[in-house]
Amino acid sequence: MSEPIIEVKNLTKSFDHWMDQPHSFKNLLMRISKGEWNPFKGRKQFTVLNDVSFDIYPGEFVGIMGRNGAGKSTLLKLISGIYTPTSGTIEARAIIAPLIELGAGFHPDLSGYENIFLNAAILGFGKKATEAIVPSILEFSELGEQIYKPIRNYSSGMLARLGFSVAINLEAPVLLVDEILAVGDAGFQLKCLAKIDEMHKSGRTIVLITHSPEAIERYCSRCIVIENSRKVYDGDAKGGTARYKDLVFTDPL
């Protein structure tokens, strides 16, 4: 097999979980007056991902499943470079486009059309690239004349549609998609998934976080299940969804 496009090795991420955090000067001064000089006292480490390793190869469509709070989104933020690992390494050999939130930076007072430019700029598009994708966004989002109205009057579904239409035009060879499809009606969700699948078929590598076993079984070639901050399953999609259903239905939190 070819070289992995993303290599995650022994990745561990802990957050500081403060029992009483000196978030203000008053707090800090009170502690000092009590004779507690160590500002790090009361800090507890809270491990979100523990020794997770996997490789993702070019052209794969990997689904990541896990219960709420298992560490899926943290993993995506680590891969996309928003967080830095506590220990372990992440090596990415291609440009990664994270779709963690649809419509990042949307401003309610601007029109949908203006927000396309704003959102595209935030996602890293240049001027020419944005101008080139505007027609396809107008078509995919199906907003019609509404596109010239301020988006504060849009429904959440319309917002999702607009955000997704911009995001799917990212040219990066790797796409990280985080549960963004939870919004929007069923028809739109199917349309988005179909679009993502189409991008996969055109040679992109996709990492998808979802709670939908159907989507995983239908599109993914591989599934990773995360539970209690560890990777508990890595294999074909069918086995992954079975494992996920096991976790969700037999072992309630």
Added chain:
Amino acid sequence: MPGLMGTIEEIFLKVIYQTFFDYFCLGKKFLVYNMVGRNIKSKYDRSFVGLGWTLLSPMMLAFIYYLVFKKVMHVQIDNYLAFILSGVLPWAFFSQCVMEGMDSIVGNAGLVSKIPLPLQVLTFVNAVTNLITLSASIPILIAVSLFQGVPFGWHTLMVVYFYLVLFLVAYGLALVLSIGLVFFRDLRHVMALIMQMWFFATPVVYSFEMVPEKYRAVIHLNPVADAVSGLHTIFTDGRMPGINAILLSGGWAVFFTLIGMAFMRRRFLGVLEKL
């Protein structure tokens, strides 16, 4: 990335160039352009006077100072209207730029924790937004100083220099404060107090010459004092500011730029994890 090839000097130059490039967001022009546009539009789109508010409120303040200091207290400064405007408008810019810029990470937590953006971009966008509104003050200042009979000439161009100085000081300071605010949320209140004191520690309503000789050295330590008094010289005396004011204020601009650059890539402080 500096390659393995190349001399030490080449690598050094590359690093300097890259830092400069990142600090002024030169690789993100389209983003800066769009976000500045968003800021300006969103601030004023639904208000009646629009962009005018940014200038109108400091101008009202300047008028009040004019009444209090000139008409009531009889301050001995010529062309006091031009004097007060050329101090209050840049100061309003500076303080707004610092206070809003300080909020650029915490206030945009939803954005920076979801999109891998360089953290300095948001602070830079805020500073540029404010600089644009400040530049609208130039015609007002020129008009008022002409009205008061202050000559117009090459020295007027120096206004651009001093505005850039204020911009650089405010940007660098805001960048550091924006990171500080993540760790200490009440920095906001502390800074509100500091800005009030700073206003009176800066020759805005009084002139540099009114400061007793022995305290002048202290005033030079105020990063914006020389820039503001330079602006006073331009718009009330109608001449080129002294070389001291030019060099000292320029020095502060460089100093704050270097500080800002040092804090620019401090991701290892765990800023985003803290949000």
